[in-house]
Amino acid sequence: MIEILTGSSLNTIQDFGRPHAMAMGVAQGGAMDRLALGYGNLLLDNPLDAAGIEIVFFPFRVRFHAGMSFAVTGADCPVTLDDLQLPRDWAITARPGQTLIIRAPRQGARAYLTVRGGLDVPTVLGARSTDLKGGFGGFEGRALQKGDRLACMTATSIRLPAAGYGLSRACPLPPADGTQVRVLPAAEHEIFTPESLKTFQTAAWTLTPSANRMGYRLEGQETLALTRKLSLFSHGILPGTVQVPPAGQPIVQMMDANTCGGYPKIATVIEPDLRLLSQTTVGAPVHFREITREEAVQAVRQNATDLRNLTAGVSKLRAQLVF
Structure with a gap:
């Protein structure tokens, strides 16, 4: 107890x-x-x-x-x-x-x-x-x-x-000078302007105090814009989805995210990097880097390998301890 x-x-x-x-x-x-x-x-x-x-x-x-x-x-x-x-x-x-x-x-x-x-x-x-x-x-x-x-x-x-x-x-843990998270393009990725797609990856986004288990709101000096007006029905989202509301500042869905939402989706944070984002403190910079699907699969496999190695390391250490 x-x-x-x-x-x-x-x-x-x-x-x-x-x-x-x-x-x-x-x-x-x-x-x-x-x-x-x-x-x-x-x-x-x-x-x-x-x-x-x-x-x-x-x-x-x-x-x-x-x-x-x-x-x-x-x-x-x-x-x-x-x-x-x-x-x-x-x-x-x-x-x-x-x-x-x-x-x-x-x-x-x-x-x-x-x-x-x-x-x-x-x-x-x-x-x-x-x-x-x-x-x-x-x-x-x-x-x-x-x-x-x-x-x-x-x-x-x-x-x-x-x-x-x-x-x-x-x-x-993420370094003090910022968290870099890898992303894949999401459903509405190609509807954002070329300038916005470049800004998304090159800008240093700041984690705002509006960060909780549902979502992390980020802000930057520039905004993300669409090439045309878009009206979407609510559609499926999941932890890691990066949505862009009309204000043009991204929101990353976290573990308690709703299962559907209507904002355009520019990217999805890959699962191994979502934990790094969760350990980012308010006010710290966040950088996005787009990768390929093959690179994402490799990152997930490496994450599983790291966990197996960690399990083996703990087992070996426990066996070597002198009580």
């Missing part, structure tokens, strides 16, 4: 979401940085998609009411367990009564707290992720509040060294 000591409207329970439910009009949802959540679960010998806490409001404090192994991954945050400072991307075992504090990130935007076995919340439509818009999933369908107590799934104990363990730089 863990107790939430600080509440906000943004910290939620997430797993890998409900991609299968999009056909029913339900947002995919799930962790914005799936690699960070999956790595936290790897460190604890959990299923990759076990439910954890996505943290975007800091400082975040929890108290452990039982001895429990946990990991903190994702953004590079100062983390302390009572007076013990923990490295980034680290797993360790807490004693009953100890308090974990995760402070504002030095780099990145989202941290993840995973616990051995995963959080024990009801499965809704095949997942435990919180859908704030629909008010279901997670803990009572809402963000975590002060005083909430979360149970953990029953799991066999694992042995961790007293000082904990982890792999350095397991989950790369």
Whole structure:
């Protein structure tokens, strides 16, 4: 059992979401940085998609009411367990009564707290992720509040060294000078003016405060325009879709995106780079780079290979630890 000591409207329970439910009009949802959540679960010998806490409001404090192994991954945050400072991307075992504090990130935007076995919340439509818009999933369908107590799934104990363990730089974060994301052309790509298509890739777009789990609004000095007026019915969209409303400033759909929308689509962020965008801080520049379908497929395959290598690295490290 863990107790939430600080509440906000943004910290939620997430797993890998409900991609299968999009056909029913339900947002995919799930962790914005799936690699960070999956790595936290790897460190604890959990299923990759076990439910954890996505943290975007800091400082975040929890108290452990039982001895429990946990990991903190994702953004590079100062983390302390009572007076013990923990490295980034680290797993360790807490004693009953100890308090974990995760402070504002030095780099990145989202941290993840995973616990051995995963959080024990009801499965809704095949997942435990919180859908704030629909008010279901997670803990009572809402963000975590002060005083909430979360149970953990029953799991066999694992042995961790007293000082904990982890792999350095397991989950790369975007550099301070900007996030570069690779995109593929989307349905209305060719209807934008040649100047706009060039601007889309050469401009430094700034992430605005209007950035949440549904979408990231970007702004730049120039606007994106169509070659002709276009009237569209609402049509299917998904996380990564880059829409351009009449104001000419792009919006990137994120994990809680609606499943349909009527704005023209200029591009789609490839899945491996969507997590980098999720770790971009407000005010930071974002750069788009168009790639081919073959390059996108290769990037997805490389992402899968990196995850397999990370899994093998964790297994090897755990086998080498001296307890």
